[in-house]
Amino acid sequence: MKAIVSVFAQDSKGIIAYVTRLLAEKEINVLDISQTLMQEFFAMIMLVDLSDCALSFTELSRFLQEKGQERGLDIHIQRQDIFDAMHRV
Amino acid sequence: MSYLLNSGEILQTIQMISQQHLDVRTITMGISLLDCADTDTEACCRKLYDKICRCAGRLVQTGCDIENEFGIPIVNKRISVTPISLVAASCKAADYVPIARTLDRAAKTTGVNFIGGFSALCQKGFTESDLKLIRSLPEALSETELVCASVNVASTRAGINMDAVRLMGEIIKETAERGPMGCAKLVVFSNAVEDNPFMAGAFHGVGEPETVINVGVSGPGVVAHALKECKGESFDVVAETVKRTAFKITRMGELVAQEASRRLGVPFGVVDLSLAPTPAVGDSVAEILEIMGLERCGGHGTTAALALLNDAVKKGGVMASSHVGGLSGAFIPVSEDAGMIASAKEGTLCLDKLEAMTCVCSVGLDMIAVPGDTRADTIAAVIADEAAIGMVNNKTTAVRIIPVKGKTVGDSVDFGGLLGSAPIMPLHGGSAAEFIARGGRIPAPLHSLRN
Numbered sequence: 001m002k003a004i005v006s007v008f009a010q011d012s013k014g015i016i017a018y019v020t021r022l023l024a025e026k027e028i029n030v031l032d033i034s035q036t037l038m039q040e041f042f043a044m045i046m047l048v049d050l051s052d053c054a055l056s057f058t059e060l061s062r063f064l065q066e067k068g069q070e071r072g073l074d075i076h077i078q079r080q081d082i083f084d085a086m087h088r089v
Numbered sequence: 090m091s092y093l094l095n096s097g098e099i100l101q102t103i104q105m106i107s108q109q110h111l112d113v114r115t116i117t118m119g120i121s122l123l124d125c126a127d128t129d130t131e132a133c134c135r136k137l138y139d140k141i142c143r144c145a146g147r148l149v150q151t152g153c154d155i156e157n158e159f160g161i162p163i164v165n166k167r168i169s170v171t172p173i174s175l176v177a178a179s180c181k182a183a184d185y186v187p188i189a190r191t192l193d194r195a196a197k198t199t200g201v202n203f204i205g206g207f208s209a210l211c212q213k214g215f216t217e218s219d220l221k222l223i224r225s226l227p228e229a230l231s232e233t234e235l236v237c238a239s240v241n242v243a244s245t246r247a248g249i250n251m252d253a254v255r256l257m258g259e260i261i262k263e264t265a266e267r268g269p270m271g272c273a274k275l276v277v278f279s280n281a282v283e284d285n286p287f288m289a290g291a292f293h294g295v296g297e298p299e300t301v302i303n304v305g306v307s308g309p310g311v312v313a314h315a316l317k318e319c320k321g322e323s324f325d326v327v328a329e330t331v332k333r334t335a336f337k338i339t340r341m342g343e344l345v346a347q348e349a350s351r352r353l354g355v356p357f358g359v360v361d362l363s364l365a366p367t368p369a370v371g372d373s374v375a376e377i378l379e380i381m382g383l384e385r386c387g388g389h390g391t392t393a394a395l396a397l398l399n400d401a402v403k404k405g406g407v408m409a410s411s412h413v414g415g416l417s418g419a420f421i422p423v424s425e426d427a428g429m430i431a432s433a434k435e436g437t438l439c440l441d442k443l444e445a446m447t448c449v450c451s452v453g454l455d456m457i458a459v460p461g462d463t464r465a466d467t468i469a470a471v472i473a474d475e476a477a478i479g480m481v482n483n484k485t486t487a488v489r490i491i492p493v494k495g496k497t498v499g500d501s502v503d504f505g506g507l508l509g510s511a512p513i514m515p516l517h518g519g520s521a522a523e524f525i526a527r528g529g530r531i532p533a534p535l536h537s538l539r540n
Contacts, residue, residue: 006103034096045096057158076103078160085344086337087098 001050002031003057004083005064008074011042015073019044022067026060027052047080106161110310110372111338113345114365115165116152117286118355119293119301120144122171122206130182134191137176141168141195141204144300144355149200151352155345163345164507168196169291169303170206178218185222189229189236196235203274205291207238210281213247213530223256227263230271237289243279243476245483249531254476258469258525265461265492272491273456273508277472279479279486284359285415290452290487301358302350303415306342306406307365308334310372312398316380327381328401335362335405343410361415362406363451364398366426368509374398374419375428375438386428387438395419396449416485418451424504424511425456434501434512440471448478453486458502458511461494468492470521473531481534 007019016035023030023046032047053060061077068075105111125136145168152166170176170192177185189207196204207229209219226238240257243249257277264271276290283294286303293301315334319326342360350357366374375386378394399418407413421443423429432438440457447453453475459468472488479486493502496513503510 004099006099036096043100045099058154061157076160079158081344082159082161082341083099083102085340086102 002080003048003050003077004080005046005048005075005077007042007044007046007068009042009072011037011040015042016044018071019046019073019075022064023048026055026063105308105311109308109314110367110369111308111341112162112164113304113342114307114363115167115286115288115305116148116163116345116349117167117169117291117303117305118145118148118353119169119284119297119303119358120171121293121297121299122176123295125176126179128179128181130177130180130187133177133180134187137170137188138191138195141170141192142198145199145201147353151349155348155352159345159348161341161345165202167201167286167288167291168199168204169286169293170204171293171295172206172208172210174209174216174218174222175295177222178216183221184228185225186229186232189225189233192236193233201235203235203237203288205237205239205288206293207236208240208292210241211253212241212244212250214250215253223253223260226260226275227267227271230264230274231267237274237276237291239276239278239281239290239292241278241281242472243480244533245280245480246533246537248533249279249473249476249480251473251525251531252528254473255466255469255525255528257472258465258467261468261490262465262492265494269458269491269493269502270504273489273504275489277488279476280484282415282485286361287363287365287416287420289489297358298356300355302346302353302355303358303361304342304346304349305361305363305365305415306338307363308338309364309366309374309377311338312364312402313371313373313377313380316377324397328397331398331401332405335402336409339406339409357412359412359414360406360410362402362410362413362417363415364402364419366420366422366429367507368425368427368430370427373426373428374421375426375432379428385432385435385437387432387442391442392445392449395421395446399450416451420452420455421446421450422455422489423457423514424509425507426509430509430511433514440514440516444474444478447475447486448482451485453479454488454490456489456491456508456511458491458493458496458513459516460497460513461492462497463492463516464520464522466520466522466525467516469525471516473525477531480531483536
C-alpha cells in the first residue's frame with residue numbers, strides 16, 4: 001500500500017535525516033520527496049511504500065506521531081487514496 | 090512530484106482538513122427493524138436491541154479506522170432505523186417509551202452519537218400506532234439521551250395533515266416543559282426523505298434495503314476559504330468556485346462511503362451533499378453568504394446568495410458521487426452556526442428571513458429557540474407555514490423549534506456540543522388559534538397530479 005507522509009515543523013537541521021531514519025527502521029521505502037519552506041516553516045511531503053512494513057496502519061501512524069513529537073515535528077501519514085479521490089478524476 | 094500527485098494538491102487537502110474544518114459529518118447505518126415486530130412489547134424490544142447491536146456492532150470501530158487511515162475526521166457515527174410507529178404497530182403497549190429506552194440502550198452499546206427513527210409518517214392521517222408514538226414523544230425524548238424523533242406531517246402528494254400539525258404544536262410545548270434538549274431531538278417534516286443520514290431527522294425508510302450506509306459530507310469552511318479568493322468576481326465565477334469545491338469534498342465523502350460499505354459488508358446507499366455548519370468559527374454557512382458580499386447573513390440579498398450556494402453545491406457534488414440523496418443542500422441551523430447566531434443576536438436574522446431562506450435551501454427552520462410562553466397553536470402555525478413551503482415547492486422542509494421554558498427574547502440557551510447555543514428569537518403576535526383549531530387536511534396542490 002502507498003501512503004503520504006507529511007511533516008510540518010519549524011525549520012531546523014536534520015529533519016529529513018530524522019524522518020527517513022524512522023521510516024527505514026520500519027522497512028518503509030521512500031518513493032518520492034518534496035520539501036518546501038513557507039517562511040520559517042518546514043513542510044515535507046513523502047510518497048512511501050508500506051509493503052514491507054510489519055506494523056498496522058494505526059500502529060505506524062501512532063509511532064510516527066510520537067517520534068515526531070519528541071523532536072517537535074508534526075508527522076502524519078494518510079493513505080494515498082484520499083488525495084487521488086480529491087484531485088484525480 | 091511524480092506518481093500523479095503534486096505537493097500543492099496534497100498541501101491543499103491537508104489544509105482543508107487542518108485549517109478549514111473539512112470533515113465527513115456522519116456515517117449513518119440504516120437498519121430495517123420490520124422483522125422485529127411482535128405483539129409482546131418486551132419481545133419486540135429484545136429483538137430490535139439484538140438486531141441493532143448485531144448489525145452496527147462494528148460501525149464505530151470501522152469509522153475510527155477509516156478516519157485514522159485516510160486522515161479525515163469522521164465526526165459522527167450514527168444509526169437510523171425503520172420508523173418505530175411501523176415496527177411497534179402490533180405491540181399491545183399503551184405507549185412506546187420502553188422502545189425509546191431500548192433504542193437508547195442499543196445506541197450506547199454500539200457507541201454511536203445518535204439513533205434516529207423514533208418516527209411516524211402521518212402526512213395523510215394517523216394510524217393508532219402513529220398516535221401512540223406521537224403521544225410518547227415528550228417522555229421518550231426527555232428520558233433518553235441519544236434517541237432522535239421525527240414526524241412527517243405533510244407531502245406534495247398528500248397535502249398537509251393539519252390534525253398532525255396541531256398535535257405537534259402541543260407535543261413540542263409539552264416536550265419543552267421537560268427541558269430544551271427534547272425539542273432539539275425532534276423534527277417535524279414535510280416531504281421527509283427515506284435515506285437522510287443527518288440527525289435529528291434520520292430514519293430508515295421502508296423502501297430501503299435491510300441495511301445501508303449513507304454518508305453526509307460537510308465543509309462550509311472549505312467553500313468559504315475558496316470564495317475568499319474570488320473577491321469582486323462575478324457570480325459566474327462564484328458559482329463555478331463553489332461547484333469545484335463541492336466536487337472535491339464529495340469525492341472524499343464518496344471514498345469514505347465506499348470504504349465503509351466494503352469493510353462492513355453493507356450496501357452503499359447515498360452521499361448527502363450537504364454543507365452542514367458547526368458552532369466552530371470558520372465552519373459557518375452564514376460566513377459563506379457574507380463572503381459573497383453581504384454585510385450580515387439575514388440582510389436583503391441573503392435568499393439569492395443561499396439559492397446560488399445551494400444549487401452550486403448540488404451541481405458540483407452530483408458528479409462526484411455514484412448515488413446522491415438525503416437532504417443534499419446547505420443547512421441553516423441557527424444554533425449550530427456561529428455566523429447565524431451572531432446575526433440573530435444582532436436582530437438582522439429574523440424568523441421571516443429564515444422562512445424565506447428555507448424556500449431555496451435543503452431543510453427548514455432548524456434549531457430555532459423561541460420564548461417559553463409561546464402558545465402551542467402559534468408553534469403549530471409556524472409548522473403549517475413551513476409544511477406549505479415544502480408541499481408547494483416539492484421539497485423537504487422541516488421545523489426544529491425549541492420553546493425554552495422561563496426564557497424570553499434577549500436571553501439565550503446553550504445546548505452544548507455540536508448543537509451550539511441560540512438566542513431566543515421573537516415570533517409575530519396575532520393569534521392563529523382559530524386557524525389551527527379547524528383541523529382536517531389541506532389538500533395536495535394541483536401539481537401533485539403528475540401522472
